[in-house]
Amino acid sequence: MTNWHPNRRSVLLGAAAAASAGVFAAPRAHAAASGEPIRIGHQCEVTGSLASSGYWHRKTINLAAEWFNAHGGFAGRPIEIVGIDTETKVDVGIARLRQLIQDQKVDFVIGSQHGGIALASTAIVKDEGVPYMSMSRSEGVTEGGGNPFVFRLIVNTRQTDLAAGRAMADRVGKKWAVLYADYVWGQSHNTGWAEAIGKAGGDVVQSIALPVNSNDPISYISKLDRSADGVFVALIGADLPKAFVALPQLGFTRKPIVTADYVFGAFDPLSNGKYVEGVWGIDTLPWELSDKNTPYLAAFRERLGIDPNGREVGTGRNVSVGETWPVWESLSVLKLAVEGANWRSRADSATLPKYIEAHPDYAAGELFPQGALHLRPQDHQAFAAINLLQIEKGRILSRQELPPEAGLYPTKMNLVAG
Known part of the structure; x- marks a missing residue:
């Protein structure tokens, strides 16, 4: 059982075009956000050898979208998550990234965990001018593959x-x-x-x-x-x-x-x-809440349904603890950049890297439950x-x-x- 259920719009998209194969959208809330949604692509390992982490990436991004939308969205606009399954295969992950950017017209992408997919994706997002928040731990993503549109909050190898x-x-x-x-x-x-x-x-x-x-x-x-x-x-x-x-x-x-x-x-x-x-x-985080029990982290774990021992509430499923917060906090960085740089559409995306580089430090809080974070301007790599x-x-x-x-x-x- 997953938390990514296609809404009516995504079902219509899937029925309308073969190019939409593999695309599905998360339900979005509009309690405190309104207007044209900001579309965020999610390049995720739903199936294949990395699906255990993909499960938590998906769950986190869905719950984060609900939370951000209930708290004003990004600059008052709701965010809409459009996800694809890479199947933990490089060719599939790349093809479906292009689908997200070119067919689904997403504004930003939360990226793949798979090193090969992530490295191949860096050139694509640079050419397309789409900010990409990588979930891969392979060092080359922010070294040889680094470019102005690639950021990474998850720590690397x-x-x-x-x-x-x-x-x-x-x-x-x-x-x-x-x-x-x-x-x-x-x-x-x-x-x-x-x-x-x-x-x-x-x-x-x-x-x-x-x-x-x-x-x-x-x-x-x-x-x-x-x-x-x-x-x-x-x-x-x-x-x-x-x-x-x-x-x-x-x-x-x-x-x-x-x-x-x-x-x-x-x-x-x-x-x-x-x-x-x-x-x-x-x-990056302990499994047991008692080993690091801050108010923000405790609230974050409760929101995601993680019990004090690092298990999913109701199922007992093992949790990829260090895979959850980088998804949430990548959205937080995008939110602050969208609002701080006065971003309106993909035409403004070149302004975001400069804003993020000028604001590299983030304090612990609801947006950054893991704790204080530094996002190094020179290579866009975070340190935790x-x-x-x-x-x-x-x-x-x-x-x-x-x-x-x-x-x-x-x-x-x-x-x-x-």
């Missing part, structure tokens, strides 16, 4: 690796092995973890790449160097639970296992029982706190919150000068 890698090297030891998915996100983590461990005075002695959805992951995992002090795991899909089971069976019961950002939200790690006891994770999590007796607990500057790195971009 390099940030989490630099912050967590140095902290875990101090906790565990300096000698590490890496097991990673052989695609953009995993490759970014392989590079980032090696950089972080090197900065901590250590070394990654071995890196093993697994094809995504490998038929025989154990044949790869069995090659891991057992002399390593710890193992960093950046896998997704069916490979992940297989790795959790295989690692202790292959002699890594006493070796700390650290999973990459987003992994705890990719599937329910607690479903692996004893095999995940002691496993570490990384995310990073949490080290650990599984203990069926709970996901926060062991340490690292400040945003722990993930700070120099950028090759200088969009402000451009």
